[in-house]
Amino acid sequence: MRTHYCGTLRTEQIGETITLCGWVDRRRDLGGVIFLHLRDRSGSVQVVSDPVRTPDTYHLAETLRSEYVVKITGRVYSRPEESLNDRIPTGAIEVYAEQIEVLNRVHKQLPFQVSQTENEFVREDLRLKYRYLDLRRERMSANLQLRHQVIKTIRRCLEDRFNFMEIETPILTRSTPEGARDFILPSRVNLGEWFALPQSPQLFKQLLMVSGFDRYYQIARCFRDEDLRADRQPEFTQLDMEMSFMSQEEIINLNEELIARIFKEIKGIELALPLPRMTYAEAMDDYGCDKPDTRFDLKLVNVSEIFKDSQFKVFSGAIASGGVVKILPIPGGNQTISNVRIKPGGNLFKEAAEAGAKGVAYIRVLADNEIETIGAIKDSLSEISKQQLLTLTGAKPGDLLLFGAGDAAMVNKTLDRLRLVIGRELGLIDDNKVNLLWVTDFPMFEWNADEKRLEALHHPFTAPHPDDINDLTTARAQAYDIIFNGTEIGGGSVRIHQREIQEQVFSAIGLSIEEANDKFGFLLEAFEYGTPPHGGIAYGLDRLVMLLAGEDSIRDVIAFPKTQQARCLLTNAPANVDAKQLKELEVISTYKPKAVD
């Protein structure tokens, strides 16, 4: 039907007769001449009709309205000098409409304007209910096209440069004990038994390594039945990769090339390789979290040594019971952050309280290195200690020192949050900065106080560091995360490929031999038939695209996302099913809807 996309027309097409298909973005009827902007996914172009130059179409053009679907044939002309529009790519030309065919009309008032004026905001629930219209809009169309370009770049790079194969893995699989809540589906053929939707293709991709497909990838849909957030959907997309015969170093190097290519092709940014690296221990020490935003400094300083014998019991007591005292120094903080904000009721206090802190102690460094703080701290601090403190934190007159004291996890969480809030507020974060780094040497396990057992920090298939093999409980893992501006965009590990070690890890997380065999027997058995050393990584594709698109929510880079209540407003899923369907599955719902008055 058509010969060109609207948004691609340039002065090169002047003189050609072309045919366009698309939607009427806007119509400007000046009485004697009508201008239409015709839009398709490539952009839009101006179409002109008037009674002299295009007598056959003028009256039809008068009847066109926004979002009518039309086919227009005409000749491309250079715009008159005074009518050039340098704000749109097609602004140097226009098309005289010699034929117009209305392919379809709009019969109802549109729920919102599709043609975008400035940054007009439309309620998200409306956008989601009429997602097909929302996706016509420039911003969403651009986001989905960006997503496509990212995926295309990944495919080209992995397939053509690195010889990866894409292999699909099952969506109907079995429930796994660790990790997030599964979505489950009843099996009709095997009554009483249940499938689960995969949280990731982890086990299948490892089995593909056993099969000899030494470089596998998949743009994989994954499912987790947990509560939603701006960056969490119940179904999401991972770039999933697994490689055999590659060390951690080789896997990281390959992935750096992939990432560099994405940034080059999508953003035109040349990343300096190799990317910076930081161990988990360093990240926790300096930033209090394992995904530090290193676009700005404000590093934490451990001052436990100075306060371990302090008269100030809040500090010395915390250290005595195995905790720490750390400081977040804020240069110039005396001016920018008032006491009110640190004390109960203040926003920084609230931030700290949400992280579990009882309060935030502080010291203000004054001229001549005098300090201002509560009496109890000041009295307990000798002149020597004070000097040590100033040296260690590098504090200068005018600086504010915020304290966290207690259990290390809580202190880190508190100061991490304060650091991010303050960094953002003081404008220390340059939004144009692109900061990527690897965090490595994660511990294998983390103590789960509620369940009183060790938990895999990454997942239980992660290989321990060879130097730490003697005591798995404190071992480092051969695991690595890639961080982009303070967001984890990917994480992976070298995997265990030996049955004994895998069994030891299962045992360390409290999985009995029976359970391990029941859930993962097929994997353990596979390890006995010649499993190559292997490892891999998975990227949160939605998050990556969101960050590249400059959006704040992954919903804006997913064509048909769910609301925070995990509903699809377009189809109104989830919904009731027919009683017959349930009966066939031998499933009975015990759910009682709340009585409605």
Place this chain on the structure above:
RNA sequence: GGGACUGUAGCUCAGUUGGUUAGAGCGCGCGCCUGUCACGCGCGAGGUCGCGGGUUCGAGUCCCGUCAGUCCCGCCA
């Protein structure tokens, strides 16, 4: 499960200490207009103030409940 915010015309919003007939811009309809590009000008239609209950002489406004959306905590190996 918990905390916070939002809901007024098709859309985006305003609406004062509770007070007469709830407004604006855009969109929509009609008319005028031959170089606009967020075209302009004029006229017009369009409202169960999310829903239910309460307080009051009187509720968009106050109170209680409820529904929907968003952000966060918990949760998400």
